[in-house]
Structure formats: structure tokens, C-alpha cells
Amino acid sequence: MKYIVISGVKNRIFMYLLCISCFSTISCGDFLDVVPDNTPTVDHAFKTRYQAERFLYGCFSFLPNFADAGSNPAMLGGDETWYIDPVDGMNPRLWYIARGAQGTNSPLANYWASEQNQTAYSLNGGKALFTALSDCNIFLENIHKPYDLYDEERTRWIAEVKFLKAYYHFWLFRMYGPIPLIKENLPLSAKGEEAQRYREPINEVAEYIVSLLDEAVEDLPLLIEDQTNELGRPTKPIALAIKAQVLTLVASPLFNGNPDYSAIVDDRNIALFPQAYSNEKWQKAADALKVAIDVAHEAGHKLYDFSFTNPANAALLNEKTILAMQVRGAATEQWNEEIIWGSSESNTLALQRACHPVFFVAQNGGGLNRTFAPTLQVVEQFYTKNGVPIEEDKAWIGVDPMEIKTATAADKYYIRENHPTIQLHFDRESRFYGSIMFDGGTLYGNSRITSDNNMWVTDLLAGKVGGGGNPVQRYPSTGYICKKWLHFRSAVPDNNASFSAHRYAFPIIRLADLYLMYAEALNETLSSPTDEVYYYIDLVRARTGLTNVVESWRDHAIDANKPSTKDGMQEIIRRERLNELAFEGARFWDLKRWKLAETYMNRPVRGLNVRGETPEEFYRVTEIYPLTYSKKDYLWPLKQSTLLTNRKLVQNLGWN
Structure with a gap:
């Protein structure tokens, strides 16, 4: 039985x-x-x-x-998030796909x-x-x-x-x-x-x-x-x-x-x-x-609207906080109207534990793992506040993303005032702030939900309560924590490790995904983009406060005409999917079907120096793992014993 x-x-x-x-x-x-x-x-x-x-x-x-x-291999099998070794809390077995351990004797x-x-x-x-x-x-x-x-x-x-x-x-x-x-x-x-x-x-x-x-x-x-x-x-x-x-x-x-x-x-x-x-x-x-x-x-x-779903909370919040909650809430608000299909029995408790920062020493001994760590390449991937990639934004020409800068009162809804952090964390799109926790970054939630004037702040430098290497099996290996999967009503009491998770249905597919796929497919059928292509991508962008594609590139990008070409729009739509659907498993399959995994996953996994105790030491880019990806990795291998038993089957490319 x-x-x-x-x-x-x-x-x-x-x-x-x-x-x-x-x-x-x-x-x-x-x-x-x-x-x-x-x-x-x-x-x-x-x-x-x-x-x-x-x-x-x-x-x-x-x-x-x-x-x-x-x-689910899409959660850890690529270059989007990284673990630590040894890890505590979540099962790391499929992480070894990303580390090149796939094989035919006992396929992962x-x-x-x-x-x-x-x-x-x-x-x-x-x-x-x-x-x-x-x-x-x-x-x-x-x-x-x-x-x-x-x-x-x-x-x-x-x-x-x-x-x-x-x-x-x-x-x-x-x-x-x-x-x-x-x-x-x-x-x-x-x-x-x-x-x-x-x-x-x-x-x-x-x-x-x-x-x-x-x-x-x-x-x-x-x-x-x-x-x-x-x-x-x-x-x-x-x-x-x-x-x-x-x-x-x-x-x-x-x-x-x-x-x-x-x-x-x-x-x-x-x-x-x-x-x-x-x-x-x-x-x-x-x-x-x-x-x-x-x-x-x-x-x-x-499309999910935090203000519509949580009007009492939204009435007390600054617009910046609300915009950061838009994509986070679309993924974690239980059965919100954007979710077309959700898995109600998938266990989001373990996932939230792996995304919850530590604010007190007592929480280090509990189940808050904070090990679901976004890689630096994904942190860099999100747009600037102007709605274009950093490398394409005219305002970022000559700016060193790793230069240390001190936050002011104008930054307080996303970064603690007077906190030194890098330029990379300033002036980014709201989806970045709704998806990524970084040193000095704010967190709306964890019982502080009636106001955003006293939000939690993550301290991730070594030597700090929630910082790297403390304890060794429970810290973010890249210097970042995934904020997106942490429901704002989930909480852990002060000086206590008892985590109270607000459960939700894991989103298998949501409406924004369909909008972006439609824009992609339609663009592929045309010689150049039409208003309908722009319309569906702009719906998704507007929800998080970004202006439309054509206007954003016209006003802020080095190549103002990029959205007017089929190839340019293809690249924009793909980037939009990577940002909007970050950490939801879409990137893993998208990079494969686009035949871009060889490009993205033949680069080292990068993060910050989590052993650094000062900003100058902590914000030193570190190569964590040398990813390798070849043509055989696009498809799974059939187990060798299966091929020996059934001679009608042929093995996938490169796995013989």
C-alpha cells in the first residue's frame, strides 16, 4: 500500500x-x-x-x-539560482544538472x-x-x-x-x-x-x-x-x-x-x-x-493588481512599494486572477524557507535557509528604471555598476537610507526590487505590512546576523536572496525561528506568460513588428510602472530603433520574459527552446564575495562555478538500461 x-x-x-x-x-x-x-x-x-x-x-x-x-529541474538546473555545498533545507539533487552531473547510468x-x-x-x-x-x-x-x-x-x-x-x-x-x-x-x-x-x-x-x-x-x-x-x-x-x-x-x-x-x-x-x-x-x-x-x-x-487585491494595505503604502509587489504578488497571491493554472499541492513552504532572510541570531538555528540565491548574471539582467537593459541605457554609459554609493532619503523604499551599496542596486525597474534581496535592500512583509516606513532591511555582509557563512549550510552563496517566492504575509517572530508560512498555489502558468508568448509568436510571423506585438508586451510592462517599448527605447536606449525591427523585437521580448518570469521555471525551458542555453550557460556562475565583512570586500565579483553546456544538454538522456532492454529506442544526441 x-x-x-x-x-x-x-x-x-x-x-x-x-x-x-x-x-x-x-x-x-x-x-x-x-x-x-x-x-x-x-x-x-x-x-x-x-x-x-x-x-x-x-x-x-x-x-x-x-x-x-x-x-522540478527548472528550479535549479540552470544558471538562474545557485546553492551552497553542503546545503541545508531544500533537496539539492537536481542542482547537479547545472553542475554537469547528468548521465545515462542514473539520469537526474x-x-x-x-x-x-x-x-x-x-x-x-x-x-x-x-x-x-x-x-x-x-x-x-x-x-x-x-x-x-x-x-x-x-x-x-x-x-x-x-x-x-x-x-x-x-x-x-x-x-x-x-x-x-x-x-x-x-x-x-x-x-x-x-x-x-x-x-x-x-x-x-x-x-x-x-x-x-x-x-x-x-x-x-x-x-x-x-x-x-x-x-x-x-x-x-x-x-x-x-x-x-x-x-x-x-x-x-x-x-x-x-x-x-x-x-x-x-x-x-x-x-x-x-x-x-x-x-x-x-x-x-x-x-x-x-x-x-x-x-x-x-x-x-x-493581470494581477496588488492595489485591487489588497486595497487596505495598498492605501497605506508608497507607490514604489506597490509596484515592487506587482510581480511578486502575481506569483504568490493565492489563486489571484492572473494565475491560469496553479498547483495547490506543491509545497511552497520549503521554497519560502529558502527565501526568507535572517534578522536575529536566534533565527540562524531554525529552518530559515535563505539558500535560494539568484546569480549575479540574473541580477544584472533586470532593466533600469527607464525600462531598458543596463548595457543599452544611455544614462548608464560610463557608470561602473560595482561602484559603491550611499543611499539617500529618495531611495528609502528600496534601499536603507545612508546605507552603502553598489550602483547596480540603484535606479532599477520595480520587478528587480520585487524579486531580489540584496545587502541594504528593503523587505515589505514579515508582519510589517501596515506601513512601509519601517520595513525590514537585509544585512548580508559577513559578520552580520544574516550574512555569508553563518552558518555555513544556510546562507546565500551569491550574496543575493530570491524575494519573489516569499509571500508578504509569511512571517517569523522576532528572536524566534518559528516560521509561519502563508501558503499559495505555485503558478504553473499565468496570463503574463501567455501575453509574452503571443507577442513572441506573432513577431516571428511578421517581417517587422506591428502595434499588436507591442500591445501585449506593453500590458505586462505597464503593470510594473514601465513605459511602452517604443517610447522607452526612443527616449533612453543607445539604439532607439531597436523595437522597429523583427530581430530587435525578438531580443526585447526574450529579455522581457526573462525578467517577468524570473525564478518561475520559464528561463530554464526558454533558453533551451531558443537554442541559447549554450550561450548563457557556458559562462561562470558569478556572485559577490560573501566572506567580505566590509562593502569594499563584499562587493568584489567572484566566480563561483565554471558552468559548461554542450549540445547534448538540450535534451535528457535515456537511461542506458532502458536502451539495452528496448532496442527500438535511439539515444539522444551526445549521450551514447
């Missing part, structure tokens, strides 16, 4: 005793066909509505734990097939999603059997499982590229070679995922009416958003005419990656994104 934590279903059912032993399977890692060993057992599982519902939630249980850095984040336990996370941070797909098929084949299940509910459940089936294929597709399509389970009699499946070409995989989502959309609700019990379950906007993500991925450089994969051909002589670039794929992605946006609007989704 195994306990299954149900991810993505709020409150009603957190755990189910699921008798997995009743559904013995052929090893998913071996043959990718998961079938029950006897039909009567399956019949019993679908005898009544109650029993069928248990099986339904078993299908949900395979959803990844999105907020867990030890299970092995979602193709976990090791011993097919339903729980393996030691290397993956679930066996081919087992999940087989369970989805079992459900779809048998859901007609419960005698006491009303047709309306049956129809919705079928749509939900089709959505899950599509999403599990998508998760694998994004990781591995070509994958076997588990359209139906193999018969019980299938043995040996007949039980083995081929990886299917990129285009076929995408078409199948899209077809499942199209079927699911028809019978999913527009929105969740029973919000107490069902938030997180699939809706039309969720399914359409995932469809748009799939089509955007297929249109992107990694999968759209990528010559690097020309030699990946199976023994049927079928090329698994298309070699001809297709601009039509971008048009399909743009069309799907526009539909997803329109339906999301119909369901009531809109």
Missing part, C-alpha cells in the same frame, strides 16, 4: 490509500507498456463512483511537484522511468510518467463501468484524464524530444519485441498532444465553480494554455529545422527531428495563443 499525494486538487483529498499492488505492471522502463495483471482487479476498481474517483485522483498524483527544487530528473518505486519520486527526482499514461488509459477504458456515476460527471472526468494524458506527454516531450506515444495500452499477451515502442517524430508527438487537448477542451468547464474544493483541476483556459505552449515549443529553434539532430534516425529509417524550418508553425502557435488569451479573459483572468 502506498500513500499518494494528490497534486493540483485543493483541500478535498490530500491523500488516498491506493492499492498499487492490485495493478502489477511490466516495467515501464523496459517496455513502456503498463497493463494490469488481471482484469477482475480493474473491474473492481471501477465498480462504483467512489472507487473510480480514487483511480481518478491516482492519475492526478503523477503531476510533478512544481515548487520542489529537488523534483528521470521522468522516463523512476528506479524502484513507480508512483513516488525516485532518488533522482523523477516520476515514471509512462506509468501515469498507462493508468490514464486504464481509466479511459473502464470509466463507463461505475453504475452510480452520472453522465455529466463522467464526461468531465474523461476530459480531465485526457488533459492529464496530454500534459504527461508534453512534460516528457519538452525533456526528451521524440517520445513513444501511449495512445492505448498494449494487450496482456504482448511480450518481448511486440511490447516495445518506438520514439515518434517531433511533429507527430505535437499533433497527438494537441489532439488530446482539443478533445479535452470540449468538456472541461470554463472556470471552477466549487472553489473551495476544486481549484487546480483542469479548465478550458488551462488546456488551451498548454496547447499554446506545445505549439510554441514546436515552432521554436530547438525543434523547428534544427540541423544538430539530423542524424537522429531510428531503425525504421525515420528521422525524428524535422530538418526544414516552417514559419507556419509560428502562425499556428500565434493563433493558439490568441484563442487561449481570449478564453482566459472570458473566464475572468486578468
